[in-house]
Structures are given as C-alpha cells and as structure tokens.
Amino acid sequence: MASSHQASGIQAGRLAAPEIADNFGDLHPAYDAHEASVAADRCYFCYDAPCMTACPTSIDIPQFIREIQAGHPASAAKTILDQNILGGMCARVCPTAPLCEEACVREAAEGKPVEIGRLQRFATDLIMQRNEHPFSRTASTGKRVAVVGAGPAGLSAAHRLAMLGHDVVMYDAKSKAGGLNEFGIAAYKSTENFAAREVDWLLQIGGITVEYGKKLGTDLTLAALQGDFDAVFLSIGLAGVNSLRAEGEELDGVRDAGDFIEELRQAEDLTTLPVGRNVVVIGGGRTAVDAAVQSKLLGAENVTIAYRRDREAMGASRFEQDLPAS
Numbered sequence: 001m002a003s004s005h006q007a008s009g010i011q012a013g014r015l016a017a018p019e020i021a022d023n024f025g026d027l028h029p030a031y032d033a034h035e036a037s038v039a040a041d042r043c044y045f046c047y048d049a050p051c052m053t054a055c056p057t058s059i060d061i062p063q064f065i066r067e068i069q070a071g072h073p074a075s076a077a078k079t080i081l082d083q084n085i086l087g088g089m090c091a092r093v094c095p096t097a098p099l100c101e102e103a104c105v106r107e108a109a110e111g112k113p114v115e116i117g118r119l120q121r122f123a124t125d126l127i128m129q130r131n132e133h134p135f136s137r138t139a140s141t142g143k144r145v146a147v148v149g150a151g152p153a154g155l156s157a158a159h160r161l162a163m164l165g166h167d168v169v170m171y172d173a174k175s176k177a178g179g180l181n182e183f184g185i186a187a188y189k190s191t192e193n194f195a196a197r198e199v200d201w202l203l204q205i206g207g208i209t210v211e212y213g214k215k216l217g218t219d220l221t222l223a224a225l226q227g228d229f230d231a232v233f234l235s236i237g238l239a240g241v242n243s244l245r246a247e248g249e250e251l252d253g254v255r256d257a258g259d260f261i262e263e264l265r266q267a268e269d270l271t272t273l274p275v276g277r278n279v280v281v282i283g284g285g286r287t288a289v290d291a292a293v294q295s296k297l298l299g300a301e302n303v304t305i306a307y308r309r310d311r312e313a314m315g316a317s318r319f320e321q322d323l324p325a326s
Contacts, residue, residue, distance in 0.1 A: 006301055010253055012274045014299025020270045023297040024188050028092075028118055033073075036122040040069035043114045044105055051116060054103035057084040061100060065119055076123035078134040085159045086152050088128060088198050089181050091121035093189050095286070097319045128197065133204040140207075141165040146229040148216050151179020154235035155202055161233075162207035169229070170208060173215035179237055183262045186290035188297060190265075244282065257281070257291040264294055279303045285315030292324045 007014070015023070031039065045062040052061045059080055067076035080087040096117040104113035127134065143166045147154045150172035158168045176182050181195040203210070214220050216236060225232045241258050248254070253276065267273055275298040281291050284307035296303045303324055307314060314321060 006277065008277055010274045010276045012272050014275060014277075015271070017269075017271050020298065024191065024270065026191050027188050028121075030125060031118050031122040033122075036068055036073070036119060037071075039115050039119055040065050042106055043069070046105055050103040050105065051100040051114075054099045056094075056099070057087075057090065059083045059087070059120075061116055064123060065114065065116070068119055068123060073123045073126045074130070074132065074134070076119075077127040080120055080124055081127075081134065085156050085202060086181070086198065087120060088124035089152075089185070089190065089195060091117050091124055092194070093185055095317050095320070098317045128201050131201075133201065135159075135163055135205055137162055137205060137207055138165040140167070143167070143230045144169065144228075145231045145233060146171065146225045147233045147235060148220065148225070149179065149235035149237055150174075150177035150199075150210055151235060151237045152181055153237070154179070154233065155199065157233050157235060158208050159202055159205055162205045166207070166230075168208045170210045171214040171216070171220055172210065172212055173219075175212050177210055177212075183265060184258060184287075185265070186261055186294055187264050187270075188293060189290075241287070257283070257287050260291055261287070261294065264298075270298065273298055275300050277301050281305050283307065284309070284311075284313070286317075286320060289316045289320045289323060296324060 043062065043065045045066055049062045052058065055061060060083070064076040064079040067073070067079060077087075084090055094117060100116045101107060101113035104116070107113035141164070145158075145161050145166050145168050147158045147161075147168055147170045150158075150170045154170060154172075155177065158170050161168050170177070172179075174183070176196065177199045178195045181190070181198070185195065216222070216234075222232065241256055243249070244254075264270065264273060275295050277300060279292070279295040279300045279302070281288050281295070281303065284305065288305060288307075292303050292305050305324065311321065
C-alpha cells in the first residue's frame, strides 16, 4: 500500500505503482505514421535552413523531413544517423526548443515550429523497431583501436571506426554501456530501456567488443593500451558535480542530483525509491530541473527550485523550467 504523499520524512512508496508508472511515461509521445506525415508537410524545406545551422550535430533536417514526407522514413533515419549515430536518444533529450525549433521559420511566422525532434524520433524508432542497420563494415584494415569510455562519444567513435574496417575494443568502468545516456538522462525522458536498446542496435555493425569494469588508472594504463593497440581514443566524459560548498551539505537527506538520477534510472521498481515530502533543488540547469521533476513524479508534495540568479539566466530552457509546475 502506498504511503501518503503528505507523510513526513524521506520514504518510498508515496504513490501507488500504477500512478508512478503513468507519471514516468513518455514526456513526448511518439508520432504515428499519419501524424508524422502531417507534421512533415509543415516544413518549408528552406534552402539555407536555419534549423540545420542551429543543430549542434549538423543533421540535414530539411532532407530527412522531406524523406518522411515522401513516405521513406528508413531513408530519413539513415540521413539522421549518417551524422549522429545516436540520433534516437538525441531525438528524445536534445533541447530542441532553444535550438532547431526556435530557428524554424514556422516558429518565427506562426509561433509554432515544425516538431523536428518528434519527427527525428519517428524515423529513428522505426528503423530500430524493424531491426535494420543501414551501415556495414568495409574490408578489415587489420588495425586495432582501444576506446576508453562507452558513453555517447565513445560509442559514436567506435561505430565509425568499425565502419572503416578497424577492430575496436571498448572499455568502461561501469557494468553497462551508454554513459550519460544510460546513467544521467532523466527517466521520464528515456523510457522503456531505450538507451540499452540503442547500444545493442549500434553494436550490430560488428567489429566492436565491450569490456566492462575496466577503469583507466586502476585497471588500465595509457602506456599499456598504446602498446597493445594501433590507436587509443579517450572518451571518459565528465564525472561528479560541483560541490555546494555550503554548511550542511554533508547532512542526511542531501543528495547529489546526478546520483539521484542514476539511482532512479537503474531501479527495477520505482516504488522502492525514497523521496522527501518537501524537496528543495539548488541550481537552475537541466539536471536541477530533472531532479525536481523526478521528485514530484515519485510523490513529493512540495518541490522548490532555488536558483541564485533570475529566471532568464537559468541553464534550463523555458519549456524545461515549466515542467515541475505541469
């Protein structure tokens, strides 16, 4: 039986399992084929597409939307994945509102952009659901490359190296591949174990071996890797968060937002996760918003985001800022 969300202290089970399951459903439901076709029809296919200029990974957005419009979503997926092999996760978590969609001509003219992120998800999800991999390896070069870190950068590098015919061995300190995508993305943004499924799909290219529980500086040395491999790619990412440097940060009930998000992402049963009745999140970036939203979804009664500057200076987008109140 669920505990009342008004119960004091930090405890699990503030909400019943069905309610928690509903709370952690897709933030943006996937398009069906008809919805994707209608959304694609709104694109002007601009020659000097401002959306593409605004995309950090330079995906040819007009091209892939045109392919969806023409009824070729698999071709659209290949256009996306040619530039960003992790385009499926990107479609879910990229802050499109201040990037490609803010730059969209429809946004400027009508205040309603083409929903580029959802179209990208439609195409990439479809090709994964069909278990199709649109890339293949070239002839073996006989070269071996070590990739240290199996997060987004390491996975992307390994895939491209494998395409070029090199044999790749990936090392990661954790027990799963995916890095930020697996351990640092809020559970309400990446549902149904998508990060792990995307890794499995990516590895279909072949030529990539992953070894877990291997940490650089403890289990691996750079000198040894350089001796054993023709090249070494370091993709160890960023670890930890800034210290609060405030009195009381060591007290019980004070959590690192990154650890909180990771714990939730790896939990098999969300009803077992404890959360406070009254939660304060210090910070104004996307991780802060994720921690706040997830606290509320787990059943916290009151959640407050405390930020030292004004709202305009927050690292989270306006859409994300509004999520805790929705």
